[in-house]
Amino acid sequence: MHDPQAHLAPIPDEFEGDYPIRVRGLVNRFDDHVIHDGLDLDVKRGEIIGVVGGSGTGKSVLMRSIIGLQIPQEGSIEVLGRSITDARDDDDIDIRSQWGVLFQGGALFSTLTVAENVEVPLREFYPEITDELRHEIARYKVLLSGLPANATSKYPSELSGGMKKRAGLARALALDPELLFLDEPTAGLDPIGAAAFDTLIRSLQETLGLTVFLITHDLDTLYEICDRVAVLADKKVIAVGTIPELLALDHPWIQEYFNGPRGRAAKDAQDREAAHVVKPNPEAATSAMEQE
Amino acid sequence: MRALADFTIEPGQGGGGNVLHFSGPMVVSSLGLVDRRLRQIADPVDEIDVSDVERMDTVGAWTVWRLSQQLGAKIVNCRDEAERLINAISKADENRESIRAPRLPLIERVPDEVGKMVIALAVGFLQIIGFLGQAISAIGMTLRHPRRFRGLALVHQMELVGVNALGIVGLMSFLVGVVIAQQGAVQLQQFGAEIYTINLVGRLTLRELGILMTAIMVAGRSGSAFAAQLGTMKLTEEVDAMRTIGVSPTEALVLPRILATMIMLPLLGIYSSVLGIIGGAFLGSVSLGIPFLTFLARIQEVVPIHDVWVGLVKGPVFGLIVALAGCYQGMQVKTNAEEVGTRTTSAVVLAIFTVIVLDAFFAVFFTKIGWG
Structure with missing residues (x-):
């Protein structure tokens, strides 16, 4: 049996900031079906980390474990210094106001308008905010997410798929969280819409100093906005690093993923762009935030 | 106990107009109570000073921006990241109309609803x-x-x-x-x-x-x-x-x-x-x-x-x-x-x-x- 761990030396790392998300020895099982077996992952403050892996490797389960929706069989998860795995009931996880989650389909509350959706977390956590301010917050969040102003009074059923994702992002950002979880944000968007969404996430991350945990299949997204990429395979995170670092590894799945026809096309696009434009420096946002 | 934002209004140095001085963190969790008082300011204010603000998020940036629009005041002593936030927010400030689904006044709504039901x-x-x-x-x-x-x-x-x-x-x-x-x-x-x-x-x-x-x-x-x-x-x-x-x-x-x-x-x-x-x-x-x-x-x-x-x-x-x-x-x-x-x-x-x-x-x- 081929053991990929044998020749995957860990990628050296000189990061000295803190890690808002730390996962250690995570085990997730559904009956006999083992999803994760001793999975470790650290997410650095201020980075956009992309999580990739084949279908069924447990990317969404990992995200659900981190945000406390899925109770793992073993292992420990720490988010912003709080243990998620030791929480006995839902109320113990009192850092929910510090993260925002965008689900795959948007998961908007269908009986509320877009603006009312954004107001839900505000009402829940900060009832002392006046109606006036809350309406204003909801409106500028919707606009920040790239929706037109007239979308605020629309119901989710009146929105297109891409608009639902933007509305979901606006709700995820409602409380100005430090952490943003995105589950396939660009899946199902047209290439122009997906590129615009990538840019939006990058610019929000830089402006607001977010740490972003991003699950994606979209190679363009990985090349365009991710600082590091974590590869899920063989029930573990087999490697974390920048794409050039990952490409240097000799693992068949990683090679096939990034060097397949789609991977090459995305890389070429990235190279062409890099030749023309100087990419915004992600370190700037990180350091600016650390000064605060 | 969470820290709350606060402000004072003082006459500016050198005979300038009033200066509104923010202090404390200006984040979503600290602004709910102070917002009510901010909306009632009647004195003329020429400058908004944010140099003593510890932390700022988009809600803080919005509050400062909205206030500067309301009072016609200038924002001064802004640090880089705060300025970036305020810039981003100011671009997202348009169409201040209602964000609710349109709704008729009661007197029109009742016959409207009855008619629709029939x-x-x-x-x-x-x-x-x-x-x-x-x-x-x-x-x-x-x-x-x-x-x-x-x-x-x-x-x-x-x-x-x-x-x-x-x-x-x-x-x-x-x-x-x-x-x-x-x-x-x-x-x-x-x-x-x-x-x-x-x-x-x-x-x-x-x-x-x-x-x-x-x-x-x-x-x-x-x-x-x-x-x-x-x-x-x-x-x-x-x-x-x-x-x-x-x-x-x-x-x-x-x-x-x-x-x-x-x-x-x-x-x-x-x-x-x-x-x-x-x-x-x-x-x-x-x-x-x-x-x-x-x-x-x-x-x-x-x-x-x-x-x-x-x-x-x-x-x-x-x-x-x-x-x-x-x-x-x-x-x-x-x-x-x-x-x-x-x-x-x-x-x-x-x-x-x-x-x-x-x-x-x-x-x-x-x-x-x-x-x-």
């Missing part, structure tokens, strides 16, 4: 007739192409509507039989006519109560299930998917449900009547001194056979109404999860109401034709 009632009536027409034409289609008939779905629905309801319908009918016999006996005793309890139980259950209560129970159990199932399938676009594959939703979803209910309701009704009579006989043997088997034998003598026909004729009609209401309301769902709930409710209410109205009509009708 129209919806009329349109709904036409639509349900149209829906019945669709179902009938689907029956015609399946008669012409018998291979398209969904036998398996029909049997499955018959199990759900009929077989799975046996327990609850049986228990309910037995208990109602007991109650009728007991209450009837109390009244009839006054004439010394307890023996007529048998007539009362037999005729009432076979003719009226058996089928009526079953119809109400099936409306609650299956009519609601039809509406919720079809409504959810509409929301998840399963119905549309069927249509694109060339499967008619009326044939595949509606027809099996309607036929299954029409077939099972008379059967359940007879079963219910039988259990009602057994309940009556049980009470008769326990407290009236009528032996169990004698009670059953007397039923044959005192209940005319047309009472059974009356019950059986009503069965398929009530079944049609219950299934039609459920399927129709389910297929009308368009927007969201709440609508599935309201449609399910109205399916049950509509079905039960129509069944009771029709039952009254049947009672008069059968008496007039001599099946009294």
